[in-house]
Amino acid sequence: MLAADLHAEVLNDLIRINNDRILGYEKAIAETAQLDIDLDVLFKEMIQESRHFREELAEQVALLDQPIAKDTTLSGKVYRAWMDLKASITGTDRKAILDSCAFGEDAWRKAYETVLETHPELPVASRQLLTRQYNTEQQSADLIKKYRDAHAALV
Numbered sequence: 076m077l078a079a080d081l082h083a084e085v086l087n088d089l090i091r092i093n094n095d096r097i098l099g100y101e102k103a104i105a106e107t108a109q110l111d112i113d114l115d116v117l118f119k120e121m122i123q124e125s126r127h128f129r130e131e132l133a134e135q136v137a138l139l140d141q142p143i144a145k146d147t148t149l150s151g152k153v154y155r156a157w158m159d160l161k162a163s164i165t166g167t168d169r170k171a172i173l174d175s176c177a178f179g180e181d182a183w184r185k186a187y188e189t190v191l192e193t194h195p196e197l198p199v200a201s202r203q204l205l206t207r208q209y210n211t212e213q214q215s216a217d218l219i220k221k222y223r224d225a226h227a228a229l230v
Contacts, residue, residue: 082201083141085194089205090132090144092186093125098147099179100125103172111169117222118176121215128208135201173223180216184209 100118107114133143187209191202 078196079139079141081194082197083136083139085190085197086132086136086139086201087141087144088148089186089190090129090136091146091148092183093129093132094144094147096125096179096183097122097129099176103176106172107169114169114172114222117218121176121219124211124215128212131204131208135204169226170223173219173226176219177216177223180212180219183212184216187212 100121104115104118107118136143187205190197191205191209197205
């Protein structure tokens with residue numbers, strides 16, 4: 076595989092991961108009670124963050140003159156099916172939703188870590204972009220976990 080093709084494939088995989096994250100938070104918004112306005116705002120911020128990440132990644136793919144991914148990952152589809160099953164069994168309370176979001180954040184970070192660790196051939200500009208996105212998302216993941224832990228302390 077040519078270097079540009081591999082580079083585009085790696086970036087497209089991360090576009091798909093961000094598409095998964097967007098759909099996951101859209102599902103979380105649909106599952107939250109109308110009284111959970113704070114979660115609604117937080118989840119919308121996470122969606123915007125991933126849309127921004129996706130746009131930045133798409134710009135890099137376009138520079139390579141390669142097609143830009145529009146779909147999600149197979150694992151993301153499996154994860155959402157698991158969330159549906161979990162919701163039907165445990166309900167859609169605040170703790171369950173925040174637990175699922177924290178799980179999703181961990182999966183997102185693992186995808187980025189894998190790319191950064193296993194693709195040293197990525198150009199410096201791409202590595203810097205991925206590292207910046209990873210660090211930004213880490214703050215978001217920490218916030219989700221703070222919400223989850225604060226809720227657990229209240230119940």
